[in-house]
Amino acid sequence: MEKKHILVTGGARGIGKGIVKELLQKNYKVSFLYCGSKDRADLLVENQLKKGYELAAYQCNVKDYTDVSQTIKKITEERGDIYGLVNNAGITEDRSLFLMDKTRWDSVLDTNLNGAFHVIKSIITSFIKRKKGVIVNVSSVAGIKGMAGQTNYCTSKSGLIGFTKSLAVETAKYGIRVNAVAPGYINTDMTSAINEKVKKEIYHQIPMGREGTVEEVAPIVELLLSDAASYITGQVISIDGGITA
Template sequence: MKLLEGKVAVVTGAARGIGKAIALKFASEGASVAFTDLNIDDNAKATEQEIAAFGVKAKGYASNAANFEDTAKVVAEIVKDFGRIDILVNNAGITRDGLMLRMSEQQWDMVINVNLKSAFNFIHAVAPVMVKQRGGSIINMSSVVGVSGNAGQCNYSASKAGMIGLAKSIAKELGPRGVRANAIAPGFIITEMTNALPDEVKEGWYKQIPLRRGGTPEDVAGVATFLASDLSAYVSGQVIHCCGAMNC
């Protein structure tokens, strides 16, 4: 039997990158997948088809995850279409890097709203469903910089640190109802965004990583699958670093 057979997963910001890898991995393990992105464009529709190719139900939803009312409506649609929600992955995120002295209020607010408030919005909407089911797994995508900080990323680091505190708090609040909450802290992951960096910059990163390579979205998806499955039935309130020992 597959690890996630019969489960329904919601993955935010999953049209590409790490979110897409998680959605595809979940589908390969038998989960039906509802995913969100700001727009369901041709790329998102292609992702929907890739997920469905595993023989599971798949549907993409246009959603501004940072908007409370919009999120509530989307979650209601997902419950209507899929019947239940067993797994929530709060993956939606952006960067607007800059040094504190030069950072605008807009840069700060945008990153906090998309990265952190969106997780609050989805947990707020999904929690009643999981509580009623007496079970569920919530996974917040944090980052190693949410633990260690990073110059030029105070907004991003703060949002990712918030994802850890949010997961730990929800684990304590909803644990008595059978709902688990954990966070994943990826390190340097090779995506479209990081591939655009100059080779010398990437090589500099690799030298800081004991495993001497960048991670892949599939590496992160493997950790997410563990946390989504019953293999981690007694794991809650934890932060799992997926960083090649970069931040240990």
């Protein structure tokens, strides 16, 4: 049986990297987009190929629609039709609103929200033609719960939830499922920059009293991509230790 081909954006590090590894272990063929260190991406591919997995990396700026559409065309030509998409690429540029310049605002919205639009727009027609396909958008608890100093990030992630729900309704008749996950504080490079005092304050807000791990997020994404979730669409699964309970 041919392996299902999944595309993951932002797959070279953090949650995206964990998702890539989880999917490979669950017998998917995976391609991922990255916009950073080529050496990091190449090392991930090299290590996984040694284990016998099918993985390829493509450098792409999700903020650039032309770059995205051309890259996805290249991926399908080289590796075949894409069955599932995980929109994970995202950044933070935190500032209180009165200190936030337009560059920081635009950068986060262009990556986290417009980037997801660019990738989905480039792939959705093929899903509709085949009458099958699955999309999982990686949102955040910041899309559900307000976070001080993150008006740009919260806006992008709540927008992604609205996008998920609307697209799910729009495409269900074509056999396409669209869901989202909303991770809370997950131990990644992004959260490692938070100082210990602030981390302790954050942990007090989390009923489970700790941050989560990438390994606690990735299996939920894989579940939503799998046939086990065949009757789930338009939903947002929080993975946050109870912070939004």
